[in-house]
Amino acid sequence: MSAHDNHGDASHGSVKSYLIGFVLAAVLTIIPFWAVMSGGMSPLATGLTVVITAVLQVLVHLVFFLHLDGSKGQRMNVAAGLFTLLVIAIIVVGTLWVMWNMNYFMMH
Template sequence: MAHDNHAHDHGHGAAGESHGSVKSYLVGFLLAAVLTIIPFWAVMKGGLPVFTTGVIIIVAAILQIFVHLVFFLHLNRSSEQRWNVSAAAFTVVVIGIIVAGTLWVMHNMNMHMMH
C-alpha cells in the first residue's frame, strides 16, 4: 500500500514545492496592474520626453517580469527552485543574445544599404 502515501498529492509535484496564497496572488496582481498602468499613463499623457517614456516602459517591463516570476511562477532562491532559476537565467541570456544580434545585424544592414 505504498501508493496510499501519495494519495493526496493531486499532481502538484514535490512536497517542497511552494504554492501561493490568495494574499500573494492579490499582491502580485496589484503590482502587475500598477506596472501596466504606469507606462500606459506615460504614453497617454504624452508630455514626457521620448527617452524618459522609453525608460519608464523598459523599467516597468523588467519589474513586471520579476513580479510574474515571484508571485505567479513562485521562483525563489530555495534549493527546490535552483534548477528553475538557472533555466530562467539561461533563457534570459539566450534571448538577450538573440535580440542584441538581431539589432546589430539590422543596424549594419541599414548602414550598408544607405550608402
C-alpha cells in the same frame, strides 16, 4: 493518495501574495500606459519607462505567480530561467545590431 495530493516541494502562494502580485502587476501596467498616452515625456524616456516596467513585470510574475525563488528546490528552475534570459538577450541584441548595421551601410 490521489494525484492531487502529490505536490512535491513546490511552494504555493497565499491569497495575500497573489493580491500583492496582482496590485504590482496592475501598477506596472498602468505606468507605461500613462507614459505613452500622456505624451509628456521624451521618446527616449518613454521607451526606457516601458522597458524597465516590462522587466519588473516579468520579475513580479516569476516571483508572485510562478513562485520562482532562490530556495534549494527551485535553483534549477532559476538557472534555467537565467539561461533563457541570456539567450533572449543575445537574440535581441544581435538582431538590433544587425538591423543597425544594415541601416547604416545602406543609408550611407
